Amino acid sequence: MARLDGKVAVILGASDSRSMGAATARRFAAEGAQLVLAARRADAVAAVAAELGAIAIACDITDEPQLAALAKAAVDSYGRLDIAVNYAGIGGSGAILETSADLFRQQAEVHFVGTGLFIKHMALAMTPAANGTGGGSIITASSLTVLVQAPDHGAYAGSKGGADVLVKVAANELGERGIRVNSIAPGFTKSAMTDAYFAMPAVTNAFLKEMPLGRFPTVEDIANTALWLASDEAFVTGQRIDVTAGQALRRTPRPEEFV
Amino acid sequence: MGRLSGKAALVVGAAGVENMGQAIARRFADEGARVAVAGRNMDVLETLAADIGGVALPCDFSDRASIFAMVEGARTALGGLDVAVNATGWGLLKPFLETTDEDFDRMYALQLRGPFQFLQALIPAMATGGSVIQISSATATIMFHDHDAYMATKAGTDHMIRSVANQFGDRGIRFNSVSPGVTETPMTADAAAVPGLMDAFRKGYPLGRHGTREDVAAACVWLASDESFMTGENMQVNGGLSLRGNPSKAEIEAAVAAAVATS
Numbered sequence: 203m204a205r206l207d208g209k210v211a212v213i214l215g216a217s218d219s220r221s222m223g224a225a226t227a228r229r230f231a232a233e234g235a236q237l238v239l240a241a242r243r244a245d246a247v248a249a250v251a252a253e254l255g256a257i258a259i260a261c262d263i264t265d266e267p268q269l270a271a272l273a274k275a276a277v278d279s280y281g282r283l284d285i286a287v288n289y290a291g292i293g294g295s296g297a298i299l300e301t302s303a304d305l306f307r308q309q310a311e312v313h314f315v316g317t318g319l320f321i322k323h324m325a326l327a328m329t330p331a332a333n334g335t336g337g338g339s340i341i342t343a344s345s346l347t348v349l350v351q352a353p354d355h356g357a358y359a360g361s362k363g364g365a366d367v368l369v370k371v372a373a374n375e376l377g378e379r380g381i382r383v384n385s386i387a388p389g390f391t392k393s394a395m396t397d398a399y400f401a402m403p404a405v406t407n408a409f410l411k412e413m414p415l416g417r418f419p420t421v422e423d424i425a426n427t428a429l430w431l432a433s434d435e436a437f438v439t440g441q442r443i444d445v446t447a448g449q450a451l452r453r454t455p456r457p458e459e460f461v
Numbered sequence: 462m463g464r465l466s467g468k469a470a471l472v473v474g475a476a477g478v479e480n481m482g483q484a485i486a487r488r489f490a491d492e493g494a495r496v497a498v499a500g501r502n503m504d505v506l507e508t509l510a511a512d513i514g515g516v517a518l519p520c521d522f523s524d525r526a527s528i529f530a531m532v533e534g535a536r537t538a539l540g541g542l543d544v545a546v547n548a549t550g551w552g553l554l555k556p557f558l559e560t561t562d563e564d565f566d567r568m569y570a571l572q573l574r575g576p577f578q579f580l581q582a583l584i585p586a587m588a589t590g591g592s593v594i595q596i597s598s599a600t601a602t603i604m605f606h607d608h609d610a611y612m613a614t615k616a617g618t619d620h621m622i623r624s625v626a627n628q629f630g631d632r633g634i635r636f637n638s639v640s641p642g643v644t645e646t647p648m649t650a651d652a653a654a655v656p657g658l659m660d661a662f663r664k665g666y667p668l669g670r671h672g673t674r675e676d677v678a679a680a681c682v683w684l685a686s687d688e689s690f691m692t693g694e695n696m697q698v699n700g701g702l703s704l705r706g707n708p709s710k711a712e713i714e715a716a717v718a719a720a721v722a723t724s
Binding site: 370373374375376377378380382413414415416419420423426427429430435436437438439440441443444445447448450451452 | 623626627628629630631633635666667668669672673676679680682683688689690691692693694696697698699700701703704705
């Protein structure tokens, strides 16, 4: 018996076939889950959805009605919602002294407000646990920047850190419905979003030195972690699971080390 | 095909009937691992080993030579060593001001020096990489009364796990710890027998129940498997207890008194 048999999962942020969202979708599908895949543009998830026989839907995490519609799509299509994973994110960097109000707000809008509303609407669509059924698992992407200082990532790290606090608050409040809420902090992971960095050996070499396990996390590592948190086996809630190759124990290299 | 097929695993602290180590060993065997179980009571270990097709090894976890002999015995018997779990522990409950040096020394030997020696034995023995799992406790971070020596040594061992993860990751060995909350095991059987006592803990669990041995075993399977790329971390496997905390001594006493009054 597969580990997610009978489960219905929403995955937001699966818009590239090499993304964490796509890898998670493939892993969940292989374990028997029925899927609703979402990204800002529905056509961006169409290929992965077609590959897996999943439903594709457009959803912008900064738009509350669209989040409610995403949860409703799962319930309308499959009769229930058990698992919701949020990888929606947006890059943005700058030193604090140069960060505009617009950048702070944009990062907070996507990572903090968006995560909060994602948790809210996914939890509302999940059936409260009773007699061994119902409940669910909500998973959201945190960041290595919450764990070790990354130069010029104040707005990004601050918004991600705020979301981790929301995860704890939501876990405490939603436990009585049997809903678990956790985050995954990926390390410097090879994915579509980091292609530009991986094209620069000076950058990757500097990062690799800070990874005790000596290799970069992959999108499959993140997908496997999501699978663990999604399955009924995980008696874990309100936690951040770090998948950083051990980089959380060390540091982020500074730009002047990229030589 | 099991999630630990082809792996050789050692579980120390499996010599108590139906204790946490036994649940972990059984689950590992169910997932296809070859398993060695160790502890102080060979009769109990041999019964378990026969049940799961494993190997039983004696170990006094407060003795260096015994720990090294166990690790070498497991490596030889299993033809290698990929996974190692330390599930030993001593749940001493004693008021801080009454805890003696002898109590503390015994706790230190079992819960801090023992893990140190276990890691020293394991790192060279895990020639092709692997996963080391230390059973910690929610009380390594949250409070509980009269549990000082236990809590301090668990917290120290968690940090040692981070330290070896940092230094020996290049050997392909991952090191993590798992923190259950109060779990029904032989170690807590006396407490569970007191009317009302376990109920006093329940409101500390957002998920509405306390943990089981099987919850901990499931987390160990995940950490032991190649699916986990975690290292140097502590995973709280306690249904959110770490968010709320344990009941105070006064709350426990009140719950017990109420249960006794209505029984």
